[in-house]
Amino acid sequence: MKFKNYLLFCFGLIALNVSAQQNDIMPQSEIYEWPKDAAVKQKLESWQDKKFGMIIHWGLYAVPGIIESWSICSEDWIDRDSTIKYEDYKKWYWGFSEKFNPTKFNPEQWAKAGKSAGMKYLVFTTKHHDGFAMFDTKQSDFSIAKGPFASNPRKDVAKYVFEAFRKENFMIGAYFSKPDWHSQYYWWDKYATANRNNNYDIRKNPWRWNQFKSFTQNQIGELMNNYGSIDILWLDGGWVRPRASVNKEVLSWGAPIPDWSQDIDMPKIAADARKAHPGLIVVDRTVHGQYENYQTPEQKIPETQLDYPWESCMTLGGAWGFVANDRYKPAREVVHKLVEIVAKGGSLLLGIGPKADGTLPDNVIARLGEVGQWTAKNGAAIYGTRITKNYHDGQNWFTQSKDGKTVYGISLVDNNPVKEISWKGSIPKKGTAITLLSNNQKIKWKLVDGKVHFDFPKTDEHIALAFSFTPETE
Template structure:
């Protein structure tokens, strides 16, 4: 084992803390060789803003998705479970949520229209979380939205993944299928008749090497589910794989599901398909995915931060949502460091989106309608991001952002951007009138026009369009 692999194995136990994943290092990224995958990565890096949705039976209780089923994670995941002290009783209550999940107010076309009209370019949708509940019409298990115990099974939108994928695709958005490699419902992973660990943990209830026939059943079960999604649900741009502990290198219990085998099989019909095998590294982690965080420095590989609009990935009653200023600054920071931002919303149990999330989407969309040129299809530009300044590049254009932390931030007559490239012309984005500027060792000093001064509150950001001087 190489030193790098040994270090990764050492870190594996800490790869998920309180449900939040760490992320792979830039050095672990392997560039694909196939031209179609390279083209798809260019497409991905142009998109910049995705909509992530964590949705399942758990939305009915307003609790964290799946994690409270794992006794090993009870110390943090059961904080909001105040009606039941006995863990086994709670688990049975959770498993029975499939009998009451009935999102009759689901309107996929309205979701897609809201996303498209407000600048989102792709969807990441939870087809299955760790609890094993399937949001598509799978043939592998009855624990699904179309299952015999589901009150939603005869609804016109019963095959939720199909209708949601179609609606977003019809509005021009890309599709990423979130899929958990773990499955705590199937007896092939948490096997009820085996020597289940006590307490339960996020991994299998048996050692795969000691029960190879059972493990092979789980591998085939997983492959069949993935292939259903990859072959019968239209074009999929990204297979977004969670549960990074399910991998051959897992230290506590090796869990080789032969992922490469099924991804390459899927690529026979979807040759553009990107894989995001989170925290695992290697040839099937085409996209690095920080969670609830932004890397400290720019990354020079494809990456995407998945961050919640509120405080929770799953639906949470009376959640507190981020301000539009926070969201705009978050998007600017992510993009200036070379990444995409996947903003997460947890739909309500009835199928509607929370009003707080709609406000977030519309507020961000309004800003993007004015400033999207400096965001979409851009690439990184040194010095990338500082506390109040950020930069992107597109062709011969450089875009400089000057961020205002709050409504009552002072707006001075001039701002200094730490940009030392050759400058021939500076305008405010969307305006034609050139601005007065001066270049020095400290950077680019720009005079703001009088129209930008004296407002009731500071703008979210000033966005400057910088053109290089002729050689």
């Protein structure tokens, strides 16, 4: 994940103040290619029923409470304290590996908070771009299992995160960063680290790149073979890609692109992973083709409905990871985004960040609980649904059951008093009632000039009202 615009770092302070906006978001591919593997298609169908997931960013950056990984990248949008040498800053940042000791590590708390919100799947950052592994990798000593947390019986963090969420019946996804800025096979100390890409010419140093490929494949292999059932391999860092896949669309993103190919052999990675997990969903973000099984627009919602698998990944607050005094979206805003995304055919992957001690902030737990109060009563209009042709009219969004026999209308409620609800384009069958999901209240309606009208029902719902009805057959 990436922030862009303005960062302020105070090197001499225990806690750094960070100001950031998600302006240069991870772009969305314009091309989608359906997978050929029937087992992958079946898994995607199951994933599309879930609709609402949690992505957890947790790593070294939680200790100072700053942007995840990106502060050590030397690109002009990153503003560090000008009195600190760049190399000294990187050493300082990586030095948090000797201080990261989450003695209150509580993945059960995270899973229960996610379940309370109505979330159904997990994506956990096993390794971000800074290279610090949140699992007990044998490929490197740069991991949570090798520092001050090494003596803790739960030092293999990813194992216990996955187990906690499985117990709450979540679908399990492993986030993994393809670039690794700590590895000498990616950022080689022989040269400066000019930007997010590897910093040497792969064509002139094939041995070093082959070492990185093996390192990457082996780490992913550990995750796929040592951590139980995995449903999704969620790969970040779309600039690590075959040079042949860099088309005009990619060039238009404006990110730095080297002349050589950063090919890590995705066919082998996917094939090996699927030996352990047949039907595994692989999400090689922004690298369109057979290994981007669903698309992941970041911090935005597509303008129109899409008829292929996708998710919007968005933060609950202003940051992906933990930042002190972060401002979290109101439950109303989260639900409204969820409704729009689902009506357009996608899923919402909501980002939260545990504190350095391993617990969630109290206000995150509270906010997720508020969201869950809505999903618990109105989930039928969200989970297991599919898109419908007439999916939007004003404040009203529509989904339908997979068999098409039931349509769900969801009317968003804002701060303004509403006395009547009306919509066009999704007409109930004549002689049937509209049912308010939250209390099973039957509502009479009338059709005036092709538009459905009914009085605002008796309810204390202040976020969104969800209705079900039998649609008029065409």
